[in-house]
Amino acid sequence: MNSSQELHNDGDYDFIVTGAGSAGCVLAARLSESGRHRVLLLEAGGEDKGFWIHTPLGFPYLFSNPRVNWMFDSEPIAELNGRSAYTPRGKVLGGTSTINGMVYIRGNARDYDEWRQMGCSGWSYDDVLPYFRKAEDQARGADEFHGAGGPLKVSDHRETHLMADAFIEAGVQAGLPRNRDFNGAVQEGVGYYQTTSHLGRRWSTATAYLKPVRRRANLRVVTGAHATRLSFEAGRATGVEYRVGDTMRVARASREVIVSGGVFGSPQLLMLSGIGPADHLCEHGIPVVQNLPGVGGNLHDHFFIQLMFRCLQPITLNDLARSWPRKLAAGLQYLALKKGPLSINGIFAGAFMRSDERLERPDLQLNMNSWSVAQRTRSGAIPHPFPGLTISPIHLKPESRGNVRLKSRDPLAAPAINFRFLSTHYDMQAMINGIRLVRQISQQPALTHFIQQEIQPGLSIDSDDEMEAFLRKLGYPNLHPVGTCRMGQGTDAVVDAELKVVGVAGLRVVDAAVMPRLVAGNTNAPTVMIAEKASDMILKDALAA
Template structure:
């Protein structure tokens, strides 16, 4: 085992939050910063083409290719859970959709004791990161590293969905990240000139020439090194050997909702009985590690279309070539599309104060990303419950860092979650029956006409619903006994260690998680730099 030169800060994970931290912390030329990433550099060309998520998800070159345990709520099915293993993390393989969630999400965090995390507190951080194509306003910023742009392609089916929502009393809303979330419109993307703007592209690439910033790829963290209850180093597997890296100030875990709690438990920080079961010595009992797992579960409705869809274009050699030419020449067309084109945020009941379901509309159909499109004209609307009550957990399988943890999502475990997914599917059918949308539909392929009652819809969801790739909550922030980090993101009972990624969310935000995770990276940077300034003042006093 060799020892490298000490660093002031070591950030573990070059994902959505980790790249932000590397940028902001290395802005201090007096601080040496090391960013560790288990995956490779983001040189695979499909990473940078928006529609390339079809090539990067389920691809071991860029994806951890995780799988859940058989889940009782899904009738014993195991799901693939893509997670980015590359510079940029999941922001390099995701669907590019820019959604912040509802102001009430963050106000709830504040009500749970997370001082400094209300909507009023975090909105400036969202704006600081952002370069909004439409220009600045009360809710949006310009001049930030993260480009947020309008969809560079429109589709008649998506327009019809927006009109269908209006027929049902759901308003048109061109900005679900603005004054209100409720409504229907086209997604904005984390894209710049028709190319993916991952966290690595936005935050890391512009500062790679800083002499005080080191980026180490192909570096798998084995464990944190503790002296008493303080983290003083990190052991990593890189270039075929284990290296120990010394840390002078802080380690920041930004490895994501799966790997951050896993690294904690490999280091002896977590649930004592769980670690002992697999032979990991207990250094610090912290029962919330790996608990509180939340995810958005999507139920898809697919329709055979009366008009050609993207399926037809992709399955025709000459039209497929034209798609490529259009993208190369103009950075437009289907290759510039994100994972979905249009959204609908809606309430399944008038009793709801805010939307409780989100639709992702796609002018295409497939079994799953990476498996190609169906060879017939069809389109898809998937619906997910925004605020699931069900809570799952993670557990280490062994003390071997190379073995992924066991993932127990525990989907559809509560009556509210079951009711909401059923009501969401029924809303999908009401949309399909509108004057605006029904002319586009030949037949409902999925769930299909045979699935009629609420009970049958729930069974269908258990048999077919899948993740929409938003795991969170496994190192939750808070002040209760199950909290893993405090509102300053410091791990309870351990010095020199913070967590900054989607795992710290006490409750899942009402929408896609990439933008909120980037915000968490911004917040963590401010907290760490403020602590460093305070320490400097104290030392000088």
Template sequence: MAGRDGAVDTGEFDYIIVGAGSAGCVLANRLTADGKHSVLLLEAGPRDRNIWIHIPIGYARLFKNPKVNWMYQTEPEPGLDGRQVFQPRGKVLGGSSSINGLVYIRGQHADYDRWQQLGNVGWGYDDILPYFKRAENQQRGEDEYHGVGGPLHVSNSRINDPLSDAFITAATQVGIPANNDFNGASQEGAGYYQTTTRNGRRGSTARTYLRAARERRNLKIETNALAQRVLFDGKRASGVAYRQNGALKSARARKEVLVSSGAYNSPQLLQLSGVGSGELLRQHGIDVVHDAPGVGASLQDHLQVRIVTRCSRAITINDDVMSLRRKAMMAMRYAFLRKGPLTIAAASAGAFFKTHPRLSTPDVQIHFIPFSTDKMGENLHTFSGFTAHVCQLRPESRGSVKIKSADPEVAPEIRINYLSTDTDRTTNVEGLKILRKILAAPAMKPFCAGEEEPGPQVTSDADLLAYARQRSSTVFHPTSTCRMGNDPLAVVDQQLRVRGIDGLRVVDGSIMPDLVSGNTNAPIVAIAEKASDMILADAK
């Protein structure tokens, strides 16, 4: 049957979810669980069959794989000496949860209380904690802050790493307390990260949420299906047009269209559909359904600035990779025990600390990893080395996402405006100075053979800032481009409904009013858990 514009009509569903990523897989599971609602789940990428998706360290192999990665780039960034910054995002079942660094961090209690203080009722820490717990299957067991029995497995490290042990001890030696649970009562401190893994295998949302729902008769999953636009009857979302294997198709939604395409693709799809800045849409010949200038505005991301240190002992993953015997042992240990270096996340240990005593909560996060490379996704160094990254937790800089064309296959214009404020510049410099103190503490001295990057010649604040401009990169946490709020630039309300439109919600990291203080995957899962309850409540 032919639908609009000659598209093949693929039927009618209660809900259409655009994007089978961290949020979309959660929604697909929860909305089909009771069997009452039919759901169509559209994913632009393929099924998650690449073996490296399921091996934790495989993120390094997927970093620049266009088969499962959107491979975005920012526009030249003025604050980074005009450099473009690579922006990998998942294009596969599981989305970025299939290619990310697996670190499980929720953020600070104050992050969510700040959202509520901005007028987002129902989004305080006490409101969101039950959804973190519902999602979680915590290896350490249930307590006030953690849950068991949920789909998302959260596990302890499966590597024995003396460098990470030394880093944690060194942090305590410079006054940072030890912390065994960054997601508990307080985030501040140094310790090991937990990861979204189970028995040494990645726990993407495709594996943890979608797998359990795949055989349900009321769920239809379409891969390699790139959404072209949301369809409207007046100002009500009525369906989605998508292209699959060269054919234009469309599906109709009885209840709602749920956009879960991520911080770059969700605003892009809204703009392609006629929801966005009227001026921008008219430039590209798109009919304006609703003039919403906040769509694509308010983009935030975490920047990271690294220190690379030469190791005085051949105990790094660099050394494992350089030795055929050690590589073979590494592979065998993973194959038979699901342990060892192949289970490592994008950080093994880390710390959260304040760069100034006046702060009430940490403003910097450290990711520590027992290997080093010039750039993520490239070959490891041929010397023994390890890396520690400074990440400013609450950047002030904001950017934008704008379509460059009415063609859905053309990547959007991404401007993040890194290091555009005094606070952002100062915090990164102070973070590097404190990290250097940790790496110079007694516990690290036996392992440090000298700073490779930025190097001992970089000493002044001006030099450190210049280094940050030259070498920093993203931590892969874009958010806030379809921001929740009550002001004129807010895109969605507290129920995640697109303002000014009926039957349309956005459910993913783009709705965050601002960045959480840490890695974003766990919060996005919790957002989708909460959204599923709101959607089902409205369906009654």
């Protein structure tokens, strides 16, 4: 901000939440629920309007749409032959829950027990399960592991698929147990996924939490509002400066400021405000409010590679994409009945398995997608001109760590995203074993009538060295980044177990950035859980004040 630019006073609130994403929408709904607290929710993006936003198969159209997507690019990644990784993140109400693949996975129960062992008291699986259940409206009904009546709809696919059925049977033939509920008693196995959708419509946190409460008198939502800096008085966060168009505004918070800008946005806002590694802040001429070396550190993500297969039957999304009559029929079916290909996300089924049988729990996830791509670019994917199937091994427990740093003190500039992947022997070997396990499943009798041949990388790529080269050339982050405002104890912790920023009163971070370690699965459901639990902690403190 230009130092001479006037700040327009935008009022006083009890709570200000920066970012209306997967966590921010939950916080806004819960903190305003009683009617006693005035809540301001700031979102840099716009309203969640548009046909493809609410259509499950629409997420490929959101992959590189600047209207709803930050469209970040990482810095060159040494371990991936110097390639940059395109990293889409939601810039819209609902955040990435508005543009993601909608797969509902919580992770392994042991993940949360490990969080507790790392110094995150109150975050064991027994502690967090009630919040998963509170958030959920499970289409199958409530049970020991699932809730009914919560804001977040969780549903089975409206359409099954012959190839998904065959993939599941092939997994069983390869020795995996059949698993109907990856979020129940046991994670390991193969089966259909559930999704955050309802009656053929995406169910983002904006739809689930924010839309029903937008008219509350004590809740104000401002879109197109880019948070640029936090304000402080006597070591306490007291408000947020933000830009709307060409106007700079400032709002005050009498109780707390909650940063929910996501794994890239949250550390960036903290550092712009003087909270972070002192030497890095000084490089950019930013006065240090609190020296926290861990801000922006601990960045990690799942890693995946696509194994693609040419199929014998024209029943894949490739066939839909290259046929105008099929697309027209699918569109009419969706508009009339909310059924058909557009009502599903194309990621039908998956598996959780161990890269090494000596491991105590799964460290690999396999995704079965009913398409294959001839070319993947920053602007999207081009399908093959023939039926195709993709099975992707995903490494769930990476050891490699990167960081997020400022490129400049300009709050509108993208941060520097420094990923590291495949930098340890285990990270590489787990992925190589994942490729071999995918091949084992693809060669089972159940898939004989569907798979013609492996086209990526092709069976000629067979040695460990060849697979390593394949992974470094064509592997990607799986778009589940976490950890840049790590919860826990120690010098690199950014927030404590109540998600309060260390050394700064009145300030918390609530989003995937606080995860000390990745969970074994998709990260949207855990982020919603974190926000549910944080809301209770924040309101408890407000009541005690």
